[in-house]
Amino acid sequence: MTLISYIAELGSEERYPFPLDFDHRDFEAMLARIEGIRDGTKVPDGFVQSSTFWMVAGDVIIGCTNIRHRLNAQIEHCGGHIGLSIRPSFRRQGLGIKLLQLSLEQGRKLGIQTAHIHCHTQNVASRAMIETCGGVFHSEINDNGSLVSRYLIELT
């Protein structure tokens, strides 16, 4: 129920992380799809295993994060280990920083030693969040005409 209103709040905004693009009208089915990607039984071609976590306040979903267990060549180039978002009405309260910190902790538990975190260079909020969480700028690439900043965070 709350995911439906979360998605409605996003409107036409690009959805992060990618599971928010799944059909969310049947939440149980959506969770089963997410679980198949986590446990490795139903990983779509070109994807890698990943874990999705919800940030909740009471019964309201206020954020979502997806942590890739490893990189393949494609997401090492562009995408990185973590995609996340905060529900629009809960932004600018430090929750993005909190959710990225929690995601990095999960990444460490998954055995990731160096987290690759990427964002569109024009995404000022995301860049600030990554830098506050210790992201060290590595490089900028042009992804189909869009500049992407790539950061590294040591987790060991």
Ligand SMILES: CC(C)(COP(=O)(O)OP(=O)(O)OC[C@H]1O[C@@H](n2cnc3c(N)ncnc32)[C@H](O)[C@@H]1OP(=O)(O)O)[C@@H](O)C(=O)NCCC(=O)NCCS
């Ligand atoms: C990026 C995002 C997760 C940040 O969440 P948030 O809860 O608003 O961020 P926080 O309140 O923790 O603030 C993080 C930093 O960004 C800055 N910031 C947040 N929104 C900003 C904005 N609109 N403009 C400029 N700076 C902004 C904050 O001042 C803070 O900087 P600081 O650490 O130097 O003080 C959120 O904007 C979002 O969900 N965006 C859409 C999805 C997305 O872009 N995800 C990232 C791609 S993986």
